[in-house]
Amino acid sequence: MRIAVCIKQVPDTEARLRLGKDGRWLDEEDLPFVINESDEYALEEGLALAEKTGGEVVVFSLGPARVKDALRKALALGASKAVHLNDEAFANGDAQATARALHAAISRDSFDLVLTGSQSDDVGYAATGSVLAGHLGWPHAWLVMGVEVEEGGEALKVIREMESGMNEIVRLPLPAVLEIQAGINHPRYASLKGIMKAKRKPQEQLTAADLGLDASSVGAAGSRLEILSVAFPESGAGAQIIEGTPEQAAKSLVEKLQKEARVL
Amino acid sequence: MAKKIWVVLQQKDGKLHRMSREAIVAGQRLAHATGGSVEAVVLGSGVAEAASEAASFELEAVWKADHEALGTYTPGAYISALAAAVSSAKPDFVLFPHTYQSVDYFPRLAHQLEAGLLPEVTEMDASTGELQFKRPVLGGKMTATVRVKGEGMVLLSVQSGAFSVDDAVAGSCEVRDLDLAGTPITADRVLLGVEEVGGDQVDLSKAEVVVAVGRGVGGADKMASVEELAELLGAEIGASRPVIDNGWLPRDRQIGSSGQTVAPKLYLAIGISGAIQHLVGMKASSVVVAINKDPGAPIFTVADYGVVGDLHEILPALNEAIREARA
Numbered sequence: 121m122r123i124a125v126c127i128k129q130v131p132d133t134e135a136r137l138r139l140g141k142d143g144r145w146l147d148e149e150d151l152p153f154v155i156n157e158s159d160e161y162a163l164e165e166g167l168a169l170a171e172k173t174g175g176e177v178v179v180f181s182l183g184p185a186r187v188k189d190a191l192r193k194a195l196a197l198g199a200s201k202a203v204h205l206n207d208e209a210f211a212n213g214d215a216q217a218t219a220r221a222l223h224a225a226i227s228r229d230s231f232d233l234v235l236t237g238s239q240s241d242d243v244g245y246a247a248t249g250s251v252l253a254g255h256l257g258w259p260h261a262w263l264v265m266g267v268e269v270e271e272g273g274e275a276l277k278v279i280r281e282m283e284s285g286m287n288e289i290v291r292l293p294l295p296a297v298l299e300i301q302a303g304i305n306h307p308r309y310a311s312l313k314g315i316m317k318a319k320r321k322p323q324e325q326l327t328a329a330d331l332g333l334d335a336s337s338v339g340a341a342g343s344r345l346e347i348l349s350v351a352f353p354e355s356g357a358g359a360q361i362i363e364g365t366p367e368q369a370a371k372s373l374v375e376k377l378q379k380e381a382r383v384l
Numbered sequence: 385m386a387k388k389i390w391v392v393l394q395q396k397d398g399k400l401h402r403m404s405r406e407a408i409v410a411g412q413r414l415a416h417a418t419g420g421s422v423e424a425v426v427l428g429s430g431v432a433e434a435a436s437e438a439a440s441f442e443l444e445a446v447w448k449a450d451h452e453a454l455g456t457y458t459p460g461a462y463i464s465a466l467a468a469a470v471s472s473a474k475p476d477f478v479l480f481p482h483t484y485q486s487v488d489y490f491p492r493l494a495h496q497l498e499a500g501l502l503p504e505v506t507e508m509d510a511s512t513g514e515l516q517f518k519r520p521v522l523g524g525k526m527t528a529t530v531r532v533k534g535e536g537m538v539l540l541s542v543q544s545g546a547f548s549v550d551d552a553v554a555g556s557c558e559v560r561d562l563d564l565a566g567t568p569i570t571a572d573r574v575l576l577g578v579e580e581v582g583g584d585q586v587d588l589s590k591a592e593v594v595v596a597v598g599r600g601v602g603g604a605d606k607m608a609s610v611e612e613l614a615e616l617l618g619a620e621i622g623a624s625r626p627v628i629d630n631g632w633l634p635r636d637r638q639i640g641s642s643g644q645t646v647a648p649k650l651y652l653a654i655g656i657s658g659a660i661q662h663l664v665g666m667k668a669s670s671v672v673v674a675i676n677k678d679p680g681a682p683i684f685t686v687a688d689y690g691v692v693g694d695l696h697e698i699l700p701a702l703n704e705a706i707r708e709a710r711a
């Protein structure tokens with residue numbers, strides 16, 4: 121199978137977040153970026169399926185220059201080609217604008233399967249993959265926790281997560297779009313050999329013009345959704361914060377749980 | 385700016401999903417803010433009961449799409465039925481509960497209808513003269529205020545717990561049948577079965593005390609002081625999703641929207657940031673203690689007591705303090 125995997129680069133969940141000057145998004149200076157968590161699982165699933173069926177994985181990422189690191193990592197893990205949608209015009213798109221651009225890039229090639237993550241850890245629309253499926257006219261499934269290619273290679277058996285610890289098992293015809301949920305597999309680590317090989321693998325850069333897209337149809341200009349501002353939650357709105365050294369804090373916490381909350 | 389609002393309700397076995405009722409409340413709010421009106425839609429096969437439940441809220445009407453082909457949910461079937469109905473009624477806003485089912489199909493429906501797409505709304509505000517919405521970003525560490533630009537319909541989903549069913553305005557309205565006669569309803573996948581994830585699950589819902597660990601614990605080999613704390617408190621150990629995904633604990637310990645729901649007397653959240661998908665599984669706990677090195681972690685907004693610091697320093701001290709208090 122030829123498989124396209126969409127990976128987004130997002131701020132490391134461990135990173136300290138600072139508000140940007142205009143208050144509309146984060147200050148990205150010195151902010152560490154990583155591959156979105158569910159996208160790492162999507163990439164692993166793609167690589168494993170490609171190995172099993174004798175195919176290959178092409179990774180797609182839309183974002184600024186820093187995205188090269190994420191793509192290089194994907195190549196080191198085993199993807200055979202990387203496509204970077206790199207154009208100022210793509211910036212700050214909502215799920216629909218981003219899916220439009222990704223679709224234009226993906227549809228220049230031919231694939232049996234497109235994988236995305238289930239949700240991005242920054243804007244978190246949980247929608248880009250489904251909209252992409254709409255453009256392609258392919259069936260899709262969100263929150264995928266298992267994939268099996270059926271005999272004959274015409275359909276997939278897919279495990280979908282439902283609420284409250286249940287799964288549903290569904291069959292979809294190929295080609296299809298699957299939005300992979302974190303926890304589906306155990307992502308591999310890059311080997312030294314993989315890292316060396318990655319350097320010789322093809323990397324393509326694409327602008328809106330390369331894709332025949334009008335700049336007004338992508339990025340912020342092509343989005344209905346606009347982020348006006350972001351803010352931290354009012355810190356400790358609920359919690360009574362217990363100060364002191366670990367020993368002091370532990371002691372007064374136990375006291376409060378005994379005497380105030382009466383739960384110990 | 386009177387708006388026509390539709391709320392698409394999710395039902396199971398004739399009962400409305402809790403989040404469907406919350407979405408009705410969100411619809412009523414939006415109607416109030418815009419001087420508009422709300423209608424609800426119920427899809428499925430044999431949904432008369434759910435439709436009459438919906439009709440007990442203050443709504444203009446409840447539309448019932450009762451059709452054999454809608455008996456089993458697939459995105460294809462639901463999208464074909466709703467696309468037809470929405471295209472002819474032309475509401476300004478279509479609200480969905482942000483459930484795993486709605487999120488599976490409503491973005492694609494928005495694409496097909498060329499409508500705006502606004503997922504996971506937690507607040508709505510019209511006080512500036514322009515409609516603004518809030519939604520969580522960065523795993524709940526921040527909240528974004530957003531607006532929808534341009535003309536045309538908007539499909540939005542309403543996050544769990546953001547609107548309270550207690551605020552619902554009761555009423556009574558007519559249940560009408562949606563005319564699906566000329567609409568081909570096409571399933572795009574086949575449901576083969578349903579299974580329980582954990583198999584033989586430990587039942588955390590009865591625990592009086594839950595010690596829950598998050599990614600912040602740092603590894604399966606760093607759990608000793610957590611286990612000791614659980615033992616001291618006679619508690620069950622629970623976890624956030626990444627702990628399970630990384631294989632540090634088995635899947636049946638997961639707490640949250642795709643795991644178990646707990647309501648203990650005491651819940652200790654250790655190295656857990658407090659994303660909404662985790663909070664929905666534990667917010668009914670009586671007393672919540674959060675231990676986290678990040679003072680801005682959203683878990684502190686729902687906790688009663690918080691300790692800011694490294695859990696690997698605080699837990700041993702806490703275990704010691706409990707032992708001392710008991711001595």
Ligand SMILES: Cc1cc2nc3c(=O)[nH]c(=O)nc-3n(C[C@H](O)[C@H](O)[C@H](O)COP(=O)(O)OP(=O)(O)OC[C@H]3O[C@@H](n4cnc5c(N)ncnc54)[C@H](O)[C@@H]3O)c2cc1C
Nearest residue numbers: 598599600624625640641642655656657662677678694695
């Ligand atoms: C559809 C869907 C369903 C989901 N279902 C669930 C679910 O059922 N349950 C669930 O939990 N999640 C679920 N999630 C994931 C959820 O969105 C969050 O990603 C997850 O809850 C985060 O887990 P965490 O808080 O452990 O990790 P993180 O968000 O990475 O937070 C780790 C925390 O540990 C703190 N920390 C780090 N080191 C230390 C230290 N040494 N001492 C003290 N504190 C430290 C950090 O400050 C941080 O706050 C779901 C997501 C999706 C998209």
Ligand SMILES: Nc1ncnc2c1ncn2[C@@H]1O[C@H](COP(=O)(O)O)[C@@H](O)[C@H]1O
Nearest residue numbers: 126127182236237239240245246247248
């Ligand atoms: N800029 C991007 N580049 C590549 N893939 C993306 C991008 N944005 C979103 N995706 C994919 O779409 C999924 C869902 O993202 P979202 O709709 O933002 O939650 C992600 O997990 C990615 O797989």
